[in-house]
Amino acid sequence: SQQGEEDPQALSIQEGENATMNCSYKTSINNLQWYRQNSGRGLVHLILIRSNEREKHSGRLRVTLDTSKKSSSLLITASRAADTASYFCATDAEAAGNKLTFGGGTRVLVKP
Amino acid sequence: EAQVTQNPRYLITVTGKKLTVTCSQNMNHEYMSWYRQDPGLGLRQIYYSMNVEVTDKGDVPEGYKVSRKEKRNFPLILESPSPNQTSLYFCASSRIGDEQFFGPGTRLTVL
Numbered sequence: 001s002q003q004g005e006e007d008p009q010a011l012s013i014q015e016g017e018n019a020t021m022n023c024s025y026k027t028s029i030n031n032l033q034w035y036r037q038n039s040g041r042g043l044v045h046l047i048l049i050r051s052n053e054r055e056k057h058s059g060r061l062r063v064t065l066d067t068s069k070k071s072s073s074l075l076i077t078a079s080r081a082a083d084t085a086s087y088f089c090a091t092d093a094e095a096a097g098n099k100l101t102f103g104g105g106t107r108v109l110v111k112p
Numbered sequence: 113e114a115q116v117t118q119n120p121r122y123l124i125t126v127t128g129k130k131l132t133v134t135c136s137q138n139m140n141h142e143y144m145s146w147y148r149q150d151p152g153l154g155l156r157q158i159y160y161s162m163n164v165e166v167t168d169k170g171d172v173p174e175g176y177k178v179s180r181k182e183k184r185n186f187p188l189i190l191e192s193p194s195p196n197q198t199s200l201y202f203c204a205s206s207r208i209g210d211e212q213f214f215g216p217g218t219r220l221t222v223l
Contacts, residue, residue, distance in 0.1 A: 033211060042116075042202060042214040043155075088155070092209065099170065100145075100212060102155040 006089055010107045019076040021106040023089030024069075030092045032065055032072050033100065037086045046074075046087075079110045114139050118203050118215035125193060126223050133188045133218050135203030141213075143206045144186040145170070146178065148199040149217075155202070161186055162208070193222045 007022045023032070031050045035043040047063045049056045049072065056063045062075040076083055086107050090100040116137045125131055137144065145160040147170075157170030161180040175197055177189040186205075190197060198221050204212040 030209060035214075040200070040217070040219075042216045043204075043212075045211040045213070048211050090212075099157060099160060101157075102147075104152075104154040 006087070006103045006106045008106060009104065010109070012109045012111065013079055015079060015081055015110055015112050017079055019079050019083070019108055019110070021074050021087055021108070023072045023074070023103055025072075025089075025091045026070065027091075028094045029067075030094055033090045033092070034061075034063060034072075034074050035088045035090060035102075037088065037105070039085075043088065076108075079108075081110050081112045084108060084110045114213070116203055116205055116213050116215035118201075118218050120218060121216060122219050124221045124223065127194055128192050131190050131193060131220075133190075133201060133203075133220070135186045135188065135205075135215060136184050137186075137203075137205040137213070138184065139205060139213065140183065141205035141207055142183070143208055143212075144180065145204045145212070146176070146186070146188050147202045147204065148172065148197075149202065150199050158188070158201075193220075195222050198222045 005024050013019050031048050033048045034046040037043045047058050049063050049065045060077045065072045086105040088102050088105045090102045119134045142163045146158040147155045149155045156172045158176050159178040161167045164183050167178050201218045203215040206212040
């Protein structure tokens, strides 16, 4: 099974609301990364959080990491229609030599 | 502009006809990787390279070959494509242990 698994698989919210998605993983990691993908396009890197960090912010994005629970969350505040996309977490496992393992993604729909 | 380029972006071919998808990055990254993305299966790594002349198998390497003769290029070769290799392919590059930059994708259909 995949190293990272996102929850929920799909999320539908109104513009202005917050969106939260979670990622769980199985093995120890060097870092965990979040990516966004608009339909059929390339992935865009959002945030990288290292294993010794607990929280990181970038604009309207907030990522937390709990290594004891092997989980991470991505919060998008004050969502916009342009945030509609699929969001993936990816883990860089300690033993994997820079290899990223992706979860199945969360599809987010922000309705105007 | 820092980028990863892939060519072609779209390709329709027939079973058994050898093809190459090129990938090039202009960021002097050591690490390069190929992924395929299929509905319900997410992104799966095909091959990766930690540096020139250093390549290794990912999770789904069967039916694919790669080479890394130069730092900037990492072509993906399908010697004898089959319909189950119909997919969306992404190339990515990064510094070791850092965020990955993805190309725009190549949509391949094998008839």
